Amino acid sequence: MRSRKLTNLIALTISALCAAVGLFFLFFILFDVLRNGISSINWALFTQDPAPPFGDSAGGLRNAFVGQGILTLVAVIIGVPLGMLGGTFLAEYGRFSKVGRVVSVLSDIAVSMPSIVIGTFVYAILVKPLHTFNGWAGAAALAVIMLPVIIRTTEDMMRLVPWTLREAAFALGAPYHKVIIQIVYKAASRGIFTGILLAIARIAGETAPLLFTSFNNNFFSLDMTEPMPSLTVTIYQYAASPYDSWVQMAWAAAFVITFFILILNIAGRLWIKR
Amino acid sequence: MDRALNQTYKVVTLLSALVIIAVIVGIFATLLYQSFPAIKAFGIFDFIFGTEWNPSTEVYNGGRPLLGTIITTILALSIAIPIAIGIAIFITELCPAILRQPVGTAIELLAAIPSIIYGMWGLFVFAPILERTIQPAIAFIFGSLPVIGSFFQVSYGGGANIFTTAMVLAVMVIPFIASITRDTFMQVPAVLKESAYGIGATKWEVIKDVVIPYSKAGTAGGIIIATGRALGETMAVAYVIDNRHGALESIFSPFTTITSVLANEFNEASGIHLSSLFFLALILFVANLLILSAAKYMLRGSIAK
Numbered sequence: 001m002r003s004r005k006l007t008n009l010i011a012l013t014i015s016a017l018c019a020a021v022g023l024f025f026l027f028f029i030l031f032d033v034l035r036n037g038i039s040s041i042n043w044a045l046f047t048q049d050p051a052p053p054f055g056d057s058a059g060g061l062r063n064a065f066v067g068q069g070i071l072t073l074v075a076v077i078i079g080v081p082l083g084m085l086g087g088t089f090l091a092e093y094g095r096f097s098k099v100g101r102v103v104s105v106l107s108d109i110a111v112s113m114p115s116i117v118i119g120t121f122v123y124a125i126l127v128k129p130l131h132t133f134n135g136w137a138g139a140a141a142l143a144v145i146m147l148p149v150i151i152r153t154t155e156d157m158m159r160l161v162p163w164t165l166r167e168a169a170f171a172l173g174a175p176y177h178k179v180i181i182q183i184v185y186k187a188a189s190r191g192i193f194t195g196i197l198l199a200i201a202r203i204a205g206e207t208a209p210l211l212f213t214s215f216n217n218n219f220f221s222l223d224m225t226e227p228m229p230s231l232t233v234t235i236y237q238y239a240a241s242p243y244d245s246w247v248q249m250a251w252a253a254a255f256v257i258t259f260f261i262l263i264l265n266i267a268g269r270l271w272i273k274r
Numbered sequence: 275m276d277r278a279l280n281q282t283y284k285v286v287t288l289l290s291a292l293v294i295i296a297v298i299v300g301i302f303a304t305l306l307y308q309s310f311p312a313i314k315a316f317g318i319f320d321f322i323f324g325t326e327w328n329p330s331t332e333v334y335n336g337g338r339p340l341l342g343t344i345i346t347t348i349l350a351l352s353i354a355i356p357i358a359i360g361i362a363i364f365i366t367e368l369c370p371a372i373l374r375q376p377v378g379t380a381i382e383l384l385a386a387i388p389s390i391i392y393g394m395w396g397l398f399v400f401a402p403i404l405e406r407t408i409q410p411a412i413a414f415i416f417g418s419l420p421v422i423g424s425f426f427q428v429s430y431g432g433g434a435n436i437f438t439t440a441m442v443l444a445v446m447v448i449p450f451i452a453s454i455t456r457d458t459f460m461q462v463p464a465v466l467k468e469s470a471y472g473i474g475a476t477k478w479e480v481i482k483d484v485v486i487p488y489s490k491a492g493t494a495g496g497i498i499i500a501t502g503r504a505l506g507e508t509m510a511v512a513y514v515i516d517n518r519h520g521a522l523e524s525i526f527s528p529f530t531t532i533t534s535v536l537a538n539e540f541n542e543a544s545g546i547h548l549s550s551l552f553f554l555a556l557i558l559f560v561a562n563l564l565i566l567s568a569a570k571y572m573l574r575g576s577i578a579k
Contacts, residue, residue: 178276265383
């Protein structure tokens, strides 16, 4: 009897320790990013372009912030409408069809596809034929990553809308597309919006798919046909560089991007719960 | 009019849904086409089991990157699985109700941190700590064993090695296993647990003999999803494994994985080298597809997620 109680105590203590380990790592990482990053945050980081590592001024990462913004925005413009329309088919017209089920399962699988594989794919179709890294390729890679996420959340959120709501609209003589656009989208809007937020958080931290597509650019650029700077690829290159000022700047960028993503995640969760 | 509009909308949504199929088929076809020169030059079997990766003789075989990916994934999972199941047990069975949500969310946030941040933190912060603490301890305990001892000896400094990679990967995949396991634990009917408590079982006995057996399939699905993540993880691995093409000497040596080779060499490669890298990407893509299909199959019906 004693030994059973003892085993119980030991096992439960170990499981509590496991939770402590998980929480410890979260705060360990966040604390280090905060500690190393916050000291390098200053106005110049957002307003100046990179300077050579030996100059008087360390410069900033304005080009990377703007580039990241453009890449993300274009990815959203491609990925969100396409994903929402696809999700609409799965939840409405294709709800009971075989095609719908296949697409739904494939999207689930695509959500976890290694992002570097998507990078190599986009490189083969959008970079190799054009002989230059370009912003369009980077945005396309991010859009491909986003697409299945948006499809699945849209589908899930629209399925949550009670079928009787649609029937009420049908009874008034509304055609199906009007029911979808005016009733179902409205009812599911909160959830879909959260899904979009989380998808943006997901692509904002992606590095691997940009490495072979938009690559990086040390200069300010708005030209999507040229290599386009991004925060994540800049972090990758600066953190591995031998210059202290660059490593510092990498930490600063890491700080900005990590907390941006965490805030999006937490905001999304709170928003959906309300 | 309405009818035509409705039909149009239906077709537009259908076509959008089909894009995802086109993308997946497109990725497979493109990667296969690009890796064709490498397949022709080295053969599938030799590519997978060969160990040479030599730019001067232009022979590229994927044996070592594949081995690296498999070893780091297995090591990472063997660290992550017990911890993640422990976390799930804590959240569902021990945690005060008011803390359940915050603790669960905090663990899930581990999955939101970008992989490049894990890489940077792993290289600058975690690797030096491991090098000073756990690494010498393991080397001391196992390093003198016959036959397998050399796999635990330290011959490289710097902390960027297979072991560090596995540790970083473990932290990264814990949230995936923990949250799916937690969800399946929650679905165990209270009646089952109560009947076990009723005959005098302790909490741990209920977990061990009722909760875990009942949610086996869900937990397995979570582990498989985590496997897929670990296989395809790139930036963190590229930082802490140091991508070197030497023979496998020890878990405390730098090595190479599919993703670290891709991240490090893809942009400088051309010709047969590039084609070999595409072949590695294809292998990763297919492996991931199979693994995730298996996960979908195991998770079918258990949780609607």
